[in-house]
Amino acid sequence: MGKLTLTEFDQLLRGALHNLNRKKDVVNKLNVFPVPDGDTGTNMYLTLKTAVEEVDKKMPQNLKDFGKALCEGALIGGRGNSGVILSQILKGFFESLDALETVDTVRFATALMAASKVAYHAVIKPVEGTILTVVKAVATKAVVISTYEKDFIKFFKDLLDESRISLAKTIDLLPVLKEAGVVDAGGQGFVFLIEGGLNVLKGEKIVEGVQKSFEEEIEQMDKTYSISGKLEYRYDTVILLSGVNIDTGKVNEDLTEFGDSIVVAKAQELTKVHIHSNNPHKVLEYLVQIGNIKDAKIEDMQAEVDEFLKEKQVHNVSVESSLPFSIISIAQGEGFKKIFLNLGVETVIDGGQTMNPSINDILTAITLCKKDFVVVMPNNSNIILAAQEAKKLAKTKTVEIIPTSNVVQAIPAILSFNTEGTFEENMSNALKMLETSHSVSITYSIKKTQLNGLKIKKGDVIGMLDEDIVSKGKNPAEVITNMIKDKNGIFKDAEFIGIYFGKETKAEDTEAVAKAFKEHFPEVEIDIIDGGQPYYYYLISIE
Amino acid sequence: MGKIIISQNSISKLAALAVMECYGVVGLVPARLGDRFLSLLGKENLSRGVDVKIDGKNVTINLYVILQGGIKVSEVANTIISQVSYKMKKLTGIENIDVNVVVRGIRREEYLG
Incomplete structure (x- = not known):
């Protein structure tokens, strides 16, 4: 294949989108820069998806209109840092093609170069070791090989190889990546786009x-x-x-x-x-x-709605809270959802690590609350910002955010609420509660990394105290025992320790963990509760 | 034990450096001048585009920026907030940092191909 026309470009983009959709979780897991919030893959995917949907809507008849529709969609749908960068790459690429109807490898290479320039142009101090670096390397390579390579399949194969080489180098270019032992997430996303394009050129069909x-x-x-x-x-x-x-x-x-x-x-x-x-x-x-x-x-x-409301009403009677305000809590895991509903939380939004609810999800929940005053517990540091945005947008309610960064922090905060107190008093009590309580999360590492002087292998069990990784080991009980030794002061003054075990936690592990606590702190009251959360073996609240 | 003191000026400089790495930001403009005197700042006095207020333990950082045209402004602004506050917290250890973004201008799109 020596030339691409509208039909091929359309298929190429859909192939890229399809491939990114399949592999977006891989990209999410790599995301440590600029802010480690694990959403790069999702953001790139949603941006490109909106772009392709705009094409479906406009049904362009020539390449110029196709590029226009795509860029407009990417602009409107641009999500997150990587989405914005992707929208600039598309813009640079298609503006350079302008009114061309057929594109050969030479023109394709020039357009890639333009894409790289436009992408770099929108930042004062470009950081190397990111998607920008990979795009530039691919564009440069394209210009060189397009002089002799006219077949698009071979051309794309070479570009894919180059993108992988450049991606592998990002780890040495950016210290944050080196420390975490990963390659750049946005760069990986771009590699998947090229790969998806190549799949289509090779004849893979996508309808899904x-x-x-x-x-x-x-x-x-x-x-x-x-x-x-x-x-x-x-x-x-x-x-x-x-x-x-x-x-x-x-x-x-x-x-x-x-x-x-x-x-x-x-x-x-x-x-x-x-x-x-x-x-x-x-x-x-x-x-x-x-x-x-x-x-x-x-x-x-x-009929469905009637059924749904009937169920919901039955539910509400048992949990109607006597507090003068509504509470919204964000949680993952059936156990936690039940606990919150029993504590009088009006709405539990599904979300947490790697699955952040959107501003709109939170805003909808706020708007639907029965009372005029609403308290939101984000329960994850990545969701606090979205909750704050939702607060600004909620015109009909008075909203307060208790910035809980872990789901177990929300429970003592809710228990501190007092039906006699005013909204303000309750908020300041909850904030005080937050300062004095600590949380421990026990999970496993998804990659090799080095942090706070700990060398962590993939699959190691790691323990976090509040937000910091402080201990590691082969099983949860070992991690907890290490943590109790290192951070004795924090546990010593506790009155109550709540151990919430997760969906995939083994019962014998839980016994060992509870035993470790009982041995060291015989005075403290310990409770074992089914949290049902994914990813975390244990979430522990120390009050 | 000793004490750590970070001056307002240092916080401004750090924030200015952090915002320069944010995608979509093409310039900082002086915080205190009216729009009529809008001018892009050179590298030496970038921190004049940053306004830092310290109130007890709370730090508020206002950033006066020029963004690249043809980019989704809301998304870039949100990224600036999360990126700058993340970096500032990491570098200084100050917990309560609020970052506000004031978009003072948009740079014209130009054809670069």
Whole structure:
């Protein structure tokens, strides 16, 4: 293959998106720079996804419009640092192609060079050892090999090799990466994009991408619907149409007459239509004129919602809190969710390590709270910022954030609340509680690293006191025993130690851990509770 | 045991260096001048684009920045906040740091290809 046209570029981008989707967790795990919040892969993926969706919406007929749609989507959908950088790379690339209809390897290389320049242009002091470094290396290599290599498959193979070489060097360029023993996350994301492109050039087919985004979008819409009680539109209608010349834009517009939550997505000759309507028969009548109906599904959402609300009401009676304010807590694990609901927390948002809820999730929960005053417990240092943003956006409620960085910190804070006290008094008590309590997290290392003088191997069990890794070992009991020795002062003054065991924790481990505590601190009250959390063997609160 | 004192000036300098590495930031402008006198700062006095307030244990850092055009402003600003506060906490050990971003201007997009 010597030349790329609109069709190939479209497939190339979808292949890149598809590959990144499959491997985004690998990228997330590498994320230690600039802020170690484990979201680089997700951010890059969502940015590129919005970009490709914009292409689906605009259905461009030439390469210039394709690039425009893609860049616009990436601009709007840009998420996080890596997403913003990716949007600049796309912009530089496609602006350089301008009105070309076919692209050979030489033009492709020039466009990559332009992408690298534009990406570098948007920062005063570019840090080397990042996605920028990898992009520059690939672009430089492309310019050299494009002079003799005209076949795109071989060209892409060389670029992929170069990207991997450059990625491997990032660890030596950036000290933070060296200390953590990883390569750059954004750079790895870029390597996966090239790899995905190459897969498509080699003939791999992808259809799943479009389908998946369609499902995700609908799920989002249905979720917002299920909260509100009385439905404006009753029937959830999904129809699969076949036909080549279907104008999705026009179908979308025409359907607004029948209902809302409309999604129309097209993949080759199949078009999928989703709508919430009170007259599904009219929707069918209309669509029959557009194409051949291959499949149709109509569901009564009112019945589902009634069922859902009934369940929820039963739930609420038992947990109605007598506090003058609502509490929102963010947690992972069935055990913790139950504990919080029993403590009178109104809403538990699912989230925690590697799965941060969005600002919007928190804002929705705040808006739906029954009381005018709302307390939010983020329970993870990465979520505090999102909670603060949600607080700013919540116009109808008075919101306070108790900056808990661990889920076990939230429990003593909630227990400190007093129904007689004012909102302010309760908040200041909870903050005081936070200062005097400590938390210990026992988990395992996902990579080799060196921190605070500890050499940690992949798979080692590690113990964190508050936010710092302070001890390691082969099993949880060993880690705890080490920690008790090193940080005796913290445990000595405790009155209560709560041990929350996780989803994958072994019962005999728990016995050993409890025994270690009892031996060292016979005076302290110890409680063992099922937290059901993922990733952490134990979360321990020291009060 | 001794005491560690970090001057306001040092905090400004550290913050200025941190913000320069933030993607999307193409310049800092003086905090105290009106828009009419907007001018990009040279490397020596970058910290004039940073305004630091210290109140007991709390530090507030206001950053006056120029961003690259054609980039999602809200996303860049959020990244600046998390990146600068993370770096400042790590370097100085001060726990209570609030970072505010004031976008004072957008640099025109230009064709570089």
